[in-house]
Amino acid sequence: MTAEATPSALDTAVAGPGGSGPAAAGRARSGRPGAGYARYVAGKLGGAAVSLLAVLVTSFFLFRLIPGDPVKFMTGGRPVSAEQIAAYRREFGLDLPMWRQFTQYCGKALTGDLGTSYQFHVPVTDKITEALPNTLLLTGTAFVLYTALGVFLGTRSAWRHGRLGDRFHTGLALTLYSIPSFWLGLLLIIVLSVGAGPVPGLFPTGGMESGGKEGFAYVVDVVHHLVLPVVTLVAVEYGQTLLVTRSALLDEMGGDYLTTARAKGLRDDLVRRRHAVPNAMLPTVTLIFVNLGRTVAGVILVETVFSWPGLGGLFYQALSVPDLPLVQGLFFVFAAAVIIMNTLADLLYPLLDPRVGR
Amino acid sequence: MTSAETTEAAEPTGAAGADGADGAAPGPGPRALSWQRRRASAARFWRAFRTHRAGVVGLAALVLFALVALTAPLTVGSDVASVTAAPGQPLQSPSGHFPLGTDQFGRDLLGLVIWGSRVSLLVGLLAAVLSVAIGAVIGITAGHFRGWYATVLMRVTDWFLVMPTLVLAIALATVLSRSLGTVVLAIGVTTWPTTARLVRAQTLAVESRPYIERAKALGGGHWHIMSRHVLPNVMPLVLAQTTLIISSAILAEATLAFLGLGDPTVVSWGGLLQDAREAGAVSSGDWWYLVPPGIAIAVVALAFTLCGRAVESVLNPRLGVSR
Numbered sequence: 001m002t003a004e005a006t007p008s009a010l011d012t013a014v015a016g017p018g019g020s021g022p023a024a025a026g027r028a029r030s031g032r033p034g035a036g037y038a039r040y041v042a043g044k045l046g047g048a049a050v051s052l053l054a055v056l057v058t059s060f061f062l063f064r065l066i067p068g069d070p071v072k073f074m075t076g077g078r079p080v081s082a083e084q085i086a087a088y089r090r091e092f093g094l095d096l097p098m099w100r101q102f103t104q105y106c107g108k109a110l111t112g113d114l115g116t117s118y119q120f121h122v123p124v125t126d127k128i129t130e131a132l133p134n135t136l137l138l139t140g141t142a143f144v145l146y147t148a149l150g151v152f153l154g155t156r157s158a159w160r161h162g163r164l165g166d167r168f169h170t171g172l173a174l175t176l177y178s179i180p181s182f183w184l185g186l187l188l189i190i191v192l193s194v195g196a197g198p199v200p201g202l203f204p205t206g207g208m209e210s211g212g213k214e215g216f217a218y219v220v221d222v223v224h225h226l227v228l229p230v231v232t233l234v235a236v237e238y239g240q241t242l243l244v245t246r247s248a249l250l251d252e253m254g255g256d257y258l259t260t261a262r263a264k265g266l267r268d269d270l271v272r273r274r275h276a277v278p279n280a281m282l283p284t285v286t287l288i289f290v291n292l293g294r295t296v297a298g299v300i301l302v303e304t305v306f307s308w309p310g311l312g313g314l315f316y317q318a319l320s321v322p323d324l325p326l327v328q329g330l331f332f333v334f335a336a337a338v339i340i341m342n343t344l345a346d347l348l349y350p351l352l353d354p355r356v357g358r
Numbered sequence: 359m360t361s362a363e364t365t366e367a368a369e370p371t372g373a374a375g376a377d378g379a380d381g382a383a384p385g386p387g388p389r390a391l392s393w394q395r396r397r398a399s400a401a402r403f404w405r406a407f408r409t410h411r412a413g414v415v416g417l418a419a420l421v422l423f424a425l426v427a428l429t430a431p432l433t434v435g436s437d438v439a440s441v442t443a444a445p446g447q448p449l450q451s452p453s454g455h456f457p458l459g460t461d462q463f464g465r466d467l468l469g470l471v472i473w474g475s476r477v478s479l480l481v482g483l484l485a486a487v488l489s490v491a492i493g494a495v496i497g498i499t500a501g502h503f504r505g506w507y508a509t510v511l512m513r514v515t516d517w518f519l520v521m522p523t524l525v526l527a528i529a530l531a532t533v534l535s536r537s538l539g540t541v542v543l544a545i546g547v548t549t550w551p552t553t554a555r556l557v558r559a560q561t562l563a564v565e566s567r568p569y570i571e572r573a574k575a576l577g578g579g580h581w582h583i584m585s586r587h588v589l590p591n592v593m594p595l596v597l598a599q600t601t602l603i604i605s606s607a608i609l610a611e612a613t614l615a616f617l618g619l620g621d622p623t624v625v626s627w628g629g630l631l632q633d634a635r636e637a638g639a640v641s642s643g644d645w646w647y648l649v650p651p652g653i654a655i656a657v658v659a660l661a662f663t664l665c666g667r668a669v670e671s672v673l674n675p676r677l678g679v680s681r
Contacts, residue, residue: 058521175656180616183612183648189640190639294522300524301613315525319532320618327529335525338520339520
């Protein structure tokens with residue numbers, strides 16, 4: 001979620017794998033080298049599997065609480081006969097008792113079947129696989145850009161901390177971090193798409209393509225549509241990466257090994273690139289993974305504002321119906337994205353930092 | 359990150375030297391002495407806080423917004439939100455009479471933004487207090503009682519931590535009825551795990567100290583230890599955390615209101631943005647309708663963040679330079 005206090009979120013991101021470190025290291029000492037890591041991996045994967053199951057259960061029960069009869073939404077208020085309602089109920093399994101619905105839902109979910117959408121009358125997995133590439137294109141592009149920007153500016157800020165550039169970038173990052181992403185998106189649409197005053201409309205107001213284009217022209221068209229949503233996402237997200245990189249590097253800067261490196265006569269630039277930054281990147285890597293998971297889930301607003309045909313926009317559409325199977329499926333996908341990324345970060349961390357988990 | 363340094367400010371050790379001189383004179387009883395120490399500690403905190411310029415600027419902005427919100431009934435009055443008694447024409451651009459223009463019902467936007475500050479600040483504060491209260495209770499008890507109780511609590515915390523916060527908040531707000539209480543609940547219930555983690559780590563650090571053992575040896579029960587020894591030591595952390603969470607709670611409130619999940623009967627900044635979007639302010643290029651509520655959200659969120667960071671670095675000097 002974009003609304004997450006900067007430093008506190010980072011604390012968790014950083015403390016997560018670090019916290020599990022000492023215990024894992026203690027266990028590892030007893031076995032062969034490598035066996036400790038295997039056990040660590042098994043533990044993390046097991047934990048992730050349990051989390052995924054918990055999410056599955058939550059997604060089922062949470063949305064059952066929505067008041068109203070789903071059949072009414074399906075028929076859209078049209079007068080329908082009792083037989084038709086009964087047919088709908090049978091088709092979507094709503095005539096079964098709750099526990100039967102639940103076991104059926106879990107059983108199907110384990111085979112990759114998330115049910116049939118009420119409003120589109122197609123399998124939920126089809127809708128999700130249809131929208132997933134669009135979301136991945138948007139979040140992937142934004143993710144690469146804001147991570148690169150955040151790490152680059154964070155490194156520079158820390159290396160020259162206290163100077164004007166540092167204060168400017170830290171201040172700007174904090175300010176952009178406090179801006180609601182949907183508001184920034186709307187403003188960008190007004191200024192750059194609709195056109196305000198002397199500025200002509202440069203970019204499309206929403207969607208992913210204008211249609212009727214093929215080959216290279218299609219790619220250019222999609223990129224053209226991609227610019228504003230990506231700019232919005234990068235602007236609200238890069239600040240966190242910047243601040244973590246900066247504080248991680250500042251922690252390293254007092255290190256004796258940097259003094260040694262300088263004493264060897266290394267250029268300042270090399271000391272930074274070869275010695276300080278790799279060490280400072282350790283906590284940042286965790287954050288980067290956590291962010292990737294969060295961005296997929298947090299893209300709801302930007303996709304809604306820019307009518308981007310992705311998972312977030314679909315979630316918003318499904319909620320307003322409410323299209324239970326689709327909402328459940330998307331909720332599961334969003335949570336799974338975060339869980340998988342967190343697990344990857346946990347697995348990668350001991351490989352990057354030998355002090356942890358081996 | 360949550361090292362033992364945080365406790366420094368809560369302990370009266372630093373003030374003891376100054377108080378020692380006064381204490382030598384006969385008079386102040388234990389109660390007066392403890393108040394004296396608390397005053398000294400507050401004064402020390404303020405002196406340190408004052409050196410963080412960004413924090414002071416943030417605090418000033420907050421005081422200003424708080425005054426505006428508290429005096430809103432006198433300056434604009436609740437009539438400003440009335441659709442029937444709207445003073446102007448729909449969607450007028452800013453003019454001398456309506457400094458920020460009017461909305462689609464002809465209501466004065468300046469008045470609405472001022473009136474909306476009440477709901478946005480209130481929901482932000484309440485949600486943050488709820489979130490931090492849950493986090494503190496779970497963190498302290500999980501740190502104090504070991505064994506299966508703590509294991510279960512921390513598993514629940516971890517589970518909430520991996521849930522995509524916004525998605526969960528949206529889901530909760532959809533499931534429950536549309537009201538301010540729902541919004542507070544949805545934000546509070548989804549944002550507490552970070553606080554619980556931090557508070558638990560701090561509790562573990564505090565409880566490993568000898569004076570806790572002494573308290574136990576003198577017969578102090580669980581409640582006594584948690585409320586009289588652990589709580590005062592985690593309070594600074596909780597305070598800093600609250601300030602930071604308020605800023606995200608205000609953003610979350612705006613987000614939920616913008617998605618149409620807030621209370622439709624009250625005026626809030628996020629709700630104004632939703633109104634603007636529904637009135638077609640985006641496609642007609644009426645930027646003046648969208649800009650003021652957004653700036654208000656951003657300024658308040660930034661002010662709380664700046665304050666929170668200053669408080670954090672005062673209480674935790676190790677982070678002072680780096681953050």
